[in-house]
Amino acid sequence: MGTTAAMVTVCGGLGRKKVTHLVTAAISPTHPRTHTVLWRRGFSQYKQISSNEDLPILMESPYKEPLKKCMCGKHVDYKKVQLLAQFVSPFTGGIYGRYITGLCVKKQKEITKAIKRAQIMGFMPVTHKDPAYLKDPKVCNSRYREQLLSCYHR
Amino acid sequence: MKPETAAALKRTIEALMDRGAIVRNLENLGERALPYRISAHNQQYNSGGYFLVDFYSPTTTVESMLNHLSRDTDVIRGNIVKHPLTQELKECEGIVPVPLEEKLYSTKKRRK
Numbered sequence: 001m002g003t004t005a006a007m008v009t010v011c012g013g014l015g016r017k018k019v020t021h022l023v024t025a026a027i028s029p030t031h032p033r034t035h036t037v038l039w040r041r042g043f044s045q046y047k048q049i050s051s052n053e054d055l056p057i058l059m060e061s062p063y064k065e066p067l068k069k070c071m072c073g074k075h076v077d078y079k080k081v082q083l084l085a086q087f088v089s090p091f092t093g094g095i096y097g098r099y100i101t102g103l104c105v106k107k108q109k110e111i112t113k114a115i116k117r118a119q120i121m122g123f124m125p126v127t128h129k130d131p132a133y134l135k136d137p138k139v140c141n142s143r144y145r146e147q148l149l150s151c152y153h154r
Numbered sequence: 155m156k157p158e159t160a161a162a163l164k165r166t167i168e169a170l171m172d173r174g175a176i177v178r179n180l181e182n183l184g185e186r187a188l189p190y191r192i193s194a195h196n197q198q199y200n201s202g203g204y205f206l207v208d209f210y211s212p213t214t215t216v217e218s219m220l221n222h223l224s225r226d227t228d229v230i231r232g233n234i235v236k237h238p239l240t241q242e243l244k245e246c247e248g249i250v251p252v253p254l255e256e257k258l259y260s261t262k263k264r265r266k
Contacts, residue, residue, distance in 0.1 A: 067248030
């Protein structure tokens, strides 16, 4: 059993007495529940305190927020060109990366595959975004690079 | 609907049934302008009609069916794809935050 000993040196200066007390505390957990704390003072005897009621109980944080979800519930179809065109650049027709779209790994992969399929089958244009879908609501953070550089502007 | 397109559809479905496929459904996705100019059978096309055929078939017939579609002059571009609704929808819990500090330095073993 490996004992991890943490040496904490606390220097406490008392006002009246000029002698500074050096209190050395060695904490050695021999058993996970009981922590034996040994206090050593310069002019006192050893005292062993073992307490296992006041120590904090290990549990999952109750203040944990539910994980952020992207469009996880929706089914991605290669025929739904309007949905797929939202994740494509209007100028070059290139598919946006995950840091711009903000999707989870699985959905990003599904959308990429669907876009490539639609482009090859003749549903979606390759080099640009269909002009009919240019006025759609923005889903992607397409100004990502400018957002990063904006902190340098006054 | 033009009689040529009807004849082409009939030909494809009969070819499917000859290879032992059971046709479930035939959908017309409309006639529209193609997203880009497609050249097929020494001709360029700018518009075409889109049709979707649902069918059950053994996996061995896929190759011969693609061959048949490529030889048909009325078909601009034919594709066969697995039915998307047969795939199970896995429940996604959400985006798990990944600690990026671990990815800052590479843990590859370097030859000293």
